[in-house]
Structure formats: structure tokens, C-alpha cells
């Protein structure tokens with residue numbers, strides 16, 4: 001693979017180019033710490049922190065000038081930059097704090113009627129599931145329909161499972177209708193890149209509104225909303241794009257914008273989608289503004305270079321760790337991996353009390369090894385999710401594989 005703009009080869013784990021350990025000093029990590037879990041909370045380079053501080057200082061120098069005069073124009077500029085980045089009309093974007101807020105914004109704005117059903121994949125994120133559950137609990141005869149998904153599955157098997165659920169529901173002929181579907185682009189645990197285009201097209205062909213949970217998408221995979229054409233889409237910029245925590249972009253297709261209102265109603269209620277989301281009450285807006293710094297930081301490398309490096313590092317890193325552990329990665333299909341890879345932890349006895357909750361392993365990893373990778377059970381096995389990022393190299397995955405081998409061997413020795 002070469003850079004889209006010239007003929008220089010893109011960075012790979014074997015030839016990291018500008019990436020790898022030489023970038024560590026551009027981030028805020030202490031010397032003795034390696035971040036293997038970028039996916040949960042993200043982090044940002046010092047250059048973005050500087051940009052964030054600059055916006056913060058601009059606010060504090062003269063709060064009235066900022067809040068009353070400059071803020072809205074600056075947020076519009078950010079929406080324009082994101083719109084260009086993900087190929088959508090910036091007027092269809094609202095900047096919100098995070099995916100949880102974005103999901104609440106849509107689900108709690110739409111008017112659900114008796115007989116409405118909300119479809120979800122079982123791999124959906126808990127807060128998304130709970131928000132949909134809340135909608136069901138607060139509306140008469142609105143219910144969840146879950147599509148069971150257990151990996152490994154091919155894209156076709158996922159699409160077939162969703163189609164079967166839709167067709168089975170239609171066959172009931174009970175007067176209910178699937179009104180909205182929540183579709184993960186990249187699920188959290190297990191982390192899998194879903195066939196989001198096929199799912200969106202399929203669901204729309206059945207007259208179902210599609211809300212794509214792209215919490216992990218911007219900065220991890222190329223995003224083209226013009227091509228995907230969902231009804232609603234949310235993405236965290238503070239995960240993979242490198243902006244400061246508390247920055248996300250919510251897309252709402254034009255015909256639905258008059259139905260959607262922020263989770264906190266302000267004096268701009270009734271003034272239209274744009275106005276309602278440009279002012280969400282007195283707040284610190286610098287994290288949203290730091291999206292500018294994040295986009296500028298990424299530009300020096302180019303999106304193709306970042307995505308090629310991190311994706312291939314996840315693939316090779318996952319295989320390397322699986323080899324050390326004598327196990328396997330969850331999916332044999334590399335395109336189902338973004339930057340996060342799930343490696344099976346070959347524990348002999350999953351009923352060992354130490355594995356009953358993630359707490360024991362989390363504390364052991366943090367206290368003894370000074371690192372963290374989340375663990376989870378799926379399809380009768382235990383996995384850990386490891387995140388590739390531009391500041392990591394393959395040697396980090398070797399070290400992590402050996403840490404996990406030590407832990408697995410120690411716990412397995414108790415089962416002998």
C-alpha cells in the first residue's frame with residue numbers, strides 16, 4: 001500500500017516510518033508506562049493539549065467576548081472541518097460531549113409510539129442498550145429486539161442474522177414495527193468492525209431508521225457518510241481522532257432534524273437544530289475546539305499512513321500475542337479488525353473465582369505490570385482487547401504477550 005498522494009510506501013510494523021517509540025515523547029505518558037488501551041478513553045498528543053490550552057486561554061481572557069460573540073462561529077468552523085473529514089453537510093452535525101450524550105439525544109428526542117420496536121445487536125455497548133431500555137420503560141408497548149451475535153462470524157452471517165430477525169418479526173403480523181435499529185460500526189468488546197454499509201442498506205430497505213454507533217470509527221477507519229447514508233450517526237473524536245475528552249460529533253439526516261433536541265433544553269429551544277446545538281448552556285467548550293488541533297496533528301502524517309500503520313500493527317500484534325499464548329485471535333478475517341484486536345486467553349478453568357469479574361485481572365495488570373488491557377468473556381472463552389496506536393511497535397505486543405502468558409500460566413497452575 002502506498003500513500004494516496006505520492007508513491008512513498010505507507011508505514012507498516014516492519015517499517016514504522018514516523019511512527020512507533022520515537023513518537024512517545026509527543027504524548028504525555030511517563031517513561032515507565034505503555035498505553036495498550038487507547039480505545040476506552042483515548043488520549044491526545046502534547047500538540048493537541050497546547051491547542052486545547054490556547055482555546056481555554058482565549059475563553060478566560062474575556063469570557064463575554066468568547067461566549068457571546070466568538071464561540072458559535074468557532075463551533076461552526078469545527079463542524080465544517082469535521083464535515084469535510086467525514087463527507088457530510090456540516091449543518092447536519094451537532095457537537096456533543098460523547099457518544100452516550102449523542103445516543104441519548106436521538107433516542108430521547110424521537111417520538112416512539114405503541115408497537116414500536118428498537119432493534120439492537122447483542123454486541124452493542126451497555127449504555128446504548130440501557131438508553132434504549134429506558135425508552136422502552138418510559139413508553140407504552142415499545143420493546144427491544146436483540147439480534148444474538150457470537151463471533152467468529154463472517155460479514156454475511158452477521159447480515160443474515162439481522163435479516164432473519166427482521167423477517168421473523170415481520171412474520172408475526174402483530175401490528176408492531178421495527179422503527180429504529182442501533183448498529184455498531186466497531187463494537188467495544190469484542191471489538192469487531194461490522195459490515196456497517198450492508199447492514200445500513202438492509203435495514204433501510206425494510207423502512208427501518210438506522211442509527212450507527214460509530215463511537216470508535218473516526219480516526220480508526222475511513223468514514224464517508226455520503227456513502228454510508230445513515231439516518232443518525234455518532235462518533236467520539238476523543239477516542240481515535242486524538243481530541244481532548246468530551247468531544248463527539250452527532251449527525252442527523254435533514255428530514256429528522258426538526259425532531260431532535262439536545263438532552264438539556266436551553267433558551268435556544270425552538271430556534272432550529274443548528275441554534276439549539278450551538279449553545280448547550282454555560283460550559284467549557286475547549287475540548288470541542290481541540291478537534292481543530294487533532295485534525296492538524298493528523299495532517300502531518302496523513303490518514304492513510306495512520307490507518308495503515310495502526311491496522312497492520314493490530315493484525316500482526318494480535319497474531320504475535322496469540323502465538324506466545326498458544327491461542328488465537330477471535331476473528332480470522334483481518335478486515336473485521338480495526339485497531340483493536342481480541343486475543344483468547346487460554347485459561348483452563350473459567351470458573352476460577354479470580355476470573356469471575358474483570359477486577360482481579362485489572363488490579364494485577366495495573367499493580368504488578370503497570371499496564372491495562374480489558375478482559376471479557378465471549379462465546380465460552382475469555383479474551384483481552386489490545387489497541388494498536390501510532391506510539392506503539394510490535395515489540396510492545398511481544399512484551400504484553402509475555403505478561404499475559406505469565407498470568408495465564410500462574411492461574412492455570414491452580415487448576416492442576
Ligand SMILES: Cc1ncc(COP(=O)(O)O)c(C=O)c1O
Nearest residue numbers: 098099100125187188213215236
Ligand atoms: C461502541 C461504543 N458505544 C458507545 C460508547 C460510549 O462512549 P462514551 O463513554 O464516550 O460516551 C463506547 C465507549 O467506549 C463504545 O465503545
